Amino acid sequence: MALLQISEPGGITTQTERKRAVGIDLGTTNSLVAARCGDSVETLPDSQGRHLLPSVVRYLPEGQPALTGYQALDGLLTDPLNTIVSVKRLLGKNGDEISDNSSFLTGRFVVDQTNDALVITTVAGDKQPLEVSADILRVLSERAESYLSGPLDGVVITVPAYFNDAQRQQTRDAARLAGLKVLRLLNEPTSAAVAYGLDSGDQGNVVVFDLGGGTFDVSILSLQKGVFQVLATGGDTNLGGDDFDDKLAQWILEQSGANSELDPGERNALLHLARQMKHDLSEKDPIDVSYADWSGSLDNEQYARITANLIDRTIKVCRRVLRDAKLSIAQINNIVLVGGATRMPVIRNQVQKLFQREPLVSIDPDKVVAIGAGIQADVLIGNKTADSFLLLDVNPLSLGIETMGELVEKIIPRNTTIPVARTQEFTTYKDGQTVMLIHVLQGERELVSDCRSLARFEVRGIPPMVAGAAKIRVTFQIDADGLLSVDAKELSTGTSTRIQVKPSYGLGSNEIENMLKESQENAQSDMKARALKESLIEAEQLLEALESAIAVDGDLLTDDEALKLSEAGAALKKALQTENSREIHRLTEKLNGASEGFAAKRMDVQIVDALRGESIDTMSQDGK
Amino acid sequence: MLLQNKNFFQIFSIPEAYDLDPVLLAENYRELQAQVHPDRFANASEAEKLQAVKSTSVLNDAYETLRSPQGRAAHLLQLRDVDVSKVSQSDLSPALLFEQIQLREELEDIPRDEKSLNKLDHMRKQIEEKVRDCQKLFVKNSNTGQLLRAKSNYYEMQYLFKLLSDMDAIEEDLLGY
Incomplete structure (x- = not known):
């Protein structure tokens, strides 16, 4: 709880129970979950001792629950159309972008014409990619919950650093659908650096x-x-181990002269063979290969030539x-x-x-990302107070807006430290213009058609004026997860509009709500108990934090503010008895809102103290 | 809100001057980040999270501005009520414009092939020298209150940095990045 953290930066001593927070590596081929076990953070095994969960989901007919992980693997050969692999490649993509990936995908795809979202047709009905991801997340969270003996308080999910806004948004939505509270989306390389960096100092x-x-x-x-x-x-x-398999598969077909018209099952079998060869080449050189009635051999040198193009990239x-x-x-x-x-x-x-240097490989390269995420989750949830660290990440792709002539003007360049906010002023180009269309794009190229469209929105209600007289100030904010939000303000009238960014991809937030509702109905009583417990925890944390904050910094409050806070606090305490999670949640939010100004004041005091401690000394050392 | 303070030097408690100690700036930046970064509020209320995102954004903006030689110059001028967003004819002397046009032509004349990397490098050194001269003049003029001249130095700096970044782009093209 932040207010509490501020009052006791040295550590929470009264903590009674460790909170349950885990890191999840939601990978293209395999997924893992990691949590603190004693002194170290480790990946958690399933009941059979396997740490990796293949990111594969097989959907079954007639209301049977979907199979996930190892259980679903057989389906790749026997039931390829209902067995979904590499779904991470589909997250946040639209119909056009999928053709680049088609060779990796099983299943039947339909592009929803209304929102250009991609749907996979299975015997269990149409599935959005994020629903498949949510199914994988559920299995991992159940594994963690049984290991930690209780519901999770929060998770950190890793994403490729290069994921764009759409892909990040969908990852977050998948977690929401799986009923998880996301503390943070963490970039995978950053996560790996944490896993290594903390040990070595x-x-x-x-x-x-x-x-x-x-x-x-x-x-x-x-x-x-x-x-x-x-x-x-x-x-x-769009570059990974799968592409190496694909190159090898092509090579096998060329070398063997076998029929290249494969059905989905045969194709999966060939890719499986290629993957096996790739693994064998890491242990043995050369290896023997046989496919259909052809046999031959392959060494790493040849393999490097076959994949030269990928390695160069x-x-x-x-x-x-x-x-x-x-x-x-x-x-x-x-x-x-x-x-x-x-x-x-x-x-x-x-x-x-x-x-010109030997790389570090002391941590299993399959597990290192999950371990870093587990460490970060532990810190974010507030468990780890000693040697706490901070991650400062960047936005991987430039953010811009469309200007005249279908050109993109960059507003936030790539590799800017996040969170970041930038404002830009726009004006009208016609007399009496009252509506303005703003198109937000992500990417490095100059033409609109070469960048990823993130959102289009309209600023309405501009007072009619001569062209160029109206001033609209638009603020683009990228948060710590790398997600974008936009605010617009018309300066002459001072009217502020919080713009609902209608995503050009995937789902609107209503659709997520609906999917969430559906999935909740499936496990209603469970969810109800969970919702109540969550709302109780949330409310109690806030009350506790606020009380200790007032004890330390109560003198920062005016009488009026103090009265409002205590009224809102009393109302919430009363609601705690009702077991009505919605009401508790509402009153918690209300108290939160009432404490906003107090939080800002305390942060100021904190900053002043921080600088007084450190920088003034440093300056005087410099003799100035 | 302290961080909403428009004087970026004050945010970092460093003297308001063009020449600054980058190590001290970076240290104070990290110190402040440790206080306001949203990760410190991951488990907090929405109001506090929002506050943290806003504060950190200002902090990042302030740091980027002061770290950048151009941004720092612009900020110093703004603090002295000089608006650099509006360029008037009188800010740019014919000599300055003429020199910039010459430099542009020189860059255009370099053939776009890999053999030109040395030429680009040579030209880069020449421009960097000019930037240093220009920065010295900026410091002198802004310290002695000759703000119009300092403003003109700032624009020259801006031209030169734009030239350097265009050279980067050409080099990246040649190297095939």
């Missing part, structure tokens, strides 16, 4: 090279005194990110490898050659 610059199943990220971080600052990040959301991204970070190779102190695909010798060799 190192200072310096770290490159994280993260090649997962379907995405590729490179981030450069500077570590100093418990602050992890991302200097630059780059990547490719990763190296190019590394150079680009170094440049963005304004660092030379000599200034890099460590390389961290993340993602199962970095086990490939062809990748390790190239990375080592580029950075």
